[in-house]
Amino acid sequence: MRATDRSLDVVAFVSEHFRDIVRRRLSELAGLALLTLGLIGAIALATWSVQDPSLSHATQKPIHNLLGFPGAIFSDLAMQLLGLAAILLLLPETLLGWRLLAHRPVGEKWRGLVWIVATFLAAGFASTLPRIGSWPLPTGLGGVLGDALLHVPALLVGAPLSRLTLIVLSVLFGIATVVTLAIAAGARWPYPRAEQAAADNHHDDEDDDAGDDRASAWLGMIVHALLSWKARIGRWLRGAPRAPQRAAMPAATSGRQEPRFDSFGRVAMPAATEAEEEYEEEPAPRRRAPVRVPPRRIGNGYTLPSLNLLTAQRVSERTTLSKDIIDANAVALESVLGDFGVRGEIINAHPGPVVTLYELEPAPGIKSSRVIGLSDDIARSMSAISARVAVVSGRNAIGIELPNPTREKVYLRELLTGKDYNESAAKLPLCLGKTIGGESVIVDLARMPHLLIAGTTGSGKSVAINTMILSLVYRLSPEQCRLIMVDPKMLELSVYDGIPHLLTPVVTDPKKAVVALKWAVREMEGRYKKMSKLGVRNIDGYNARVAEAKAKGETLTRTVHTGYDKETGEAIYEKEPLDLDPLPFVVVIVDEMADLMMGAGKDIEGAIQRLAQMARAAGIHVILATQRPSVDVITGTIKANFPTRISFQVTSKIDSRTILGEQGAEQLLGQGDMLYMAGGGRISRVHGPFVSDDEVEKVVRHLKSQGAPEYLEEVVAGDPEEDEDGAVFDATGMGLAEGGDLYQQAVAIVKRDRKASTSYIQRRLQIGYNRAATLMERLEQEGIIGQPNHAGKREILIPEEGGQERY
Structure with a gap:
């Protein structure tokens, strides 16, 4: 019985597409029929003649109407009853036929009654107009119904209507006709600024409003013109000058209910309505007016970028799978798995913007690895681009992710306006995208504390880096966060050159990138020294202590031991004043790691290892x-120090295992589809937001208008060749040319071992050849060793341990 039910469901699933095609064709035929009916009626009215035979007029003369006797009867009845307003009888059929033919929503049924009222009002308006000499009917231009509407006020007054009264009635009937026609056609009313957003909350979730706007744009223009003249007349009567228009005030934006999922992926509760603006940045024909978001100002006159610079998602772009399709896919998926010998049941399904997750509860004895290995076969059998299979952690279920027929695009503006981003306590928030369930994913770079990203060309890696950068600049000012961008490809990050957040211009030379990373190491050590002076453990405690001291107006000091009293022998302590400023976060972004590893792999790997191990507390974070x-x-070494990783689509399972430690990234869909591995090793699928190059350029222009960047020359200063083959920390004081611990160690080695050669010093100190040769030259200059003889050996000039030293 169960197999029979499955077969019936599969047949229903297959025939669903056929039924949809039949419905669309019937809709097109009905629309074409209504358009034809409207055209026939228009021809009948256009060729109407009062001499044609009709129900009220019999004659043997030839019929002038192109549609013959039926057209003559229809046109005569319409003209006798409504006059010139008879043309309005054809507009509802024509508009309805166009909507059905174009597969637009039909709209509410009550609008048909409004059309009837508008037709009567139009007849009354036509009857108030003076009759022309060629009008062949005994009634007015509005027909019998129009004259009847004019007789109502005449009966109330008890006297014939005067010319002034007719003018007033003409204006009233005209305005009422235009307003009712606009309501019947679904034209949007030009609300005031504050009221418009409230009205939009009621209409934005209905797609048929968009079609109404396009179908009746001319009616909205007429209403707008009438109201404009009304406002001008009111100002003229009051004698008040016209006030200049102000920028649009912030208004409430429309929201939608998003399903919330618990830790197991089940629907938990309706989510609170999030602010989500559904408007384009610039008003365009056939689009609603945008709701402007006010700029956000912070200290020192710096203004954060406005959300109006980003593109908003339109309601028509949202797609959802119906429950019937999801159930049919679940039945088909069970059938496919059964064909491969996998017994189980689909217990739940979670539709998302890009893929739908089906939870399979396998029968006892079914191995997870067996189901995971069937991913390619499942995709082929389900006619899908790809299928990803993974175990649902903490549950007896296996997740099978299948792509949706229509992919929904995720916009960055939607994430930035959401509650998850605005109420996040993250110090360095990054908008990664949405989960399968549609929830926003906002992570904190400060807690990661570093991020490793991998993905092939076209997988969405560069767009993801742009969204991360915009997530930072939309929240933090240059005083709070500074950036170092390394772009060996000279294409992706060069657009950010000149923004005030940069510590140095975008680095495109791999050799300069090595210098920049070594500067980050020195900066890290310098920050640790500053934090040790204050006795704090991280940058948050340091900045809080400095801010507290500035708020109280006190000077920070530390007690330093300077020596001992000669007479008493007691220790002498002095207070040293500290002139400290708040430290900003520093984010180092490297767009292409492969180019750097090919040029200077040893130095790059050493510097990144040191930063990844120690830079978290100093507020320096790395995105590779x-x-x-x-x-x-x-x-x-790099993988061990980057527990948080993101993998976009890769070419093979080997690459997926390299970045994530398991396969699955090769089954992604590209264009922002990613696997996000948090610090604990838990992997989740996220759909990254899209941001165009035009949006990035708009934000960059705004950032540049806030001020010029304050570059630090020492970030990329120095000759990279001098540090080639040198240790990462040679420039931190351990290998200075004028002396230091490294030179003292070389002297001790030569004095103790009585050996002096460049290779020997290089091996003992574990430094590069160039640095060892420099130390040998200094040892010779200082008189520690002699010049090399014909065999290349040097004489040791200093005495052994315990003897008199010459240095």
């Missing part, structure tokens, strides 16, 4: 991206 996730680029 590469399009070649191979083991020679993402080494074991």
Whole structure:
């Protein structure tokens, strides 16, 4: 019985597409029939003649109407009853036929009654107009019904209507006709600024309003013109000058209910309505007016970018799968798995913007690895582009993710206006996108504390980096966050050159990138020294202590031991004043790691390792991206220090295992589809938001208008060749040319071992050849060793341990 039910459901699923085609064709035929009916009626009215035979007039003369006797009867009845307003009888059929033919929503039924009222009012308006000499009927221009409407006020007054009264009635009937026609056609009313947003909350969720706007744009223009003249007349009567128009005030935006899912993916409760603006940035024909978001100002006169610079999602772009389709897919999926010998039941389904997750509860004895290995076969059998299979953590279920027929685009503006971003306590918030259930994913870079990104060309990696950068600049000012961008490809990040958040111009030279990373290491150590002076553990405690001292107007000091009293022998302590300023976060963004590893792999890997291990508390964070996730680029050292990783679509299972430790990334759909692995190793699928190059340029122009960047020359200063083959920390004081711990260690080695050669110093100190050669030259200059003889050996000039030293 169960197999029979499955077969019937599969047949229903297959025939669903056929039924949809039949419905569309019937709709098109009905629309074409109504348009034809409207055209026939228009021809009948256009060729109407009072001499034609009709129900009220018999004659043997030839019929002038092109439609013959039926057309003559219809046109005569319409003209006798409504006069010139008879043309309005054809507009509802024509508009309805156009909507059915174009597969537009039909609209509410009550609008048909409004059409009838508008037709009567139009007849009354026509009857108030003076009759022309060629009018062949004994009634007015509005026919019998129009004259009847004029007799009502005449009966109330008890006297014939005067010319002034006719003018007043003409204006009233005209305005009422235009207003009722606009309501019947679904034209949007030009509300005031504050009231418009409230009205939009009621209409935005209905797609048929968009069709109404396009169908009756001319009616809305007429209403707008009438109201404009009304406002001008009112100002003229009051004698008040016209006030200049102000910018649109912030208004409430429309919202929608998003399903919320618990930790197991089940629908938990309706989500609170989130602010979500459904308007384009610039008003265009056939689109609603935009709701402007006021700019957000912070200290020092800096204004954060406005959300109006980003594109908003329209209601028509949202797509959802019906329950029938989801159930049919679940039945078909069970049948496909049964064909491969996998017994189980689909217990739940979670539709999302891009894919739908089907939870399979396998029968006892079914291995998860067996189902996971069937991903390609499942995609082929379900006629899908790809299928990703993974175990649902914490449950006896296996998740099968299938792409939706229509993909919904995720916009960055939707995430930035959401509650999850605006109420997030993250210090460095990053908008990653939406989960399968439609929930926003906002993560904190400060808690990661570093991020590794991999993905092939076209997978959405560069767009994701742009969204992360915009997430930071939309929340933080240059005083709160500074950026170092490394772009060896000279294409992706060069657009940000000149924004005030940068510490240095966008670095495109791989050799300069090494210098920039070494500067970050030195900056990290310098920050640790400052924090140790205040006795704090991280940058948050440091900034809080400095801000507290400035608020109280006190000077920070520390107690320093300077020596001992010669007479008493007691220790002498002095207070040293500290001139400290708040430290901003520093985010280092490397767009292509492979190019840097090919040029200076040893130095790059050492610097990144040091930053990843220690820079978190100092407020320095690293985002690495590469399009070649191979083991020679993402080494074991880098993977061990980057627990948080993101993988976009890759070419093979090997690349997926390299970046994530498991397969699955090769089954992604591209264009922002990613797998996000948090610090604990838990992997979730996220659909990244889209941001266009035009939006990025708009935001960059705004940032540049806020002020010029304050570059630090020492970030990329220095000759990269001098540090080639040198240790990462040679420039931090351990290998200075004028002396330091490294030189003292070399002297101690030579004095103790009585050996002096460049290779020997290089091996003992574990430094590069160039640095060892520099130390040998200094040892010779200081008289520690002699010049090399014919065999290349040097004489040790200093005595052994315990003897008199010459330095």
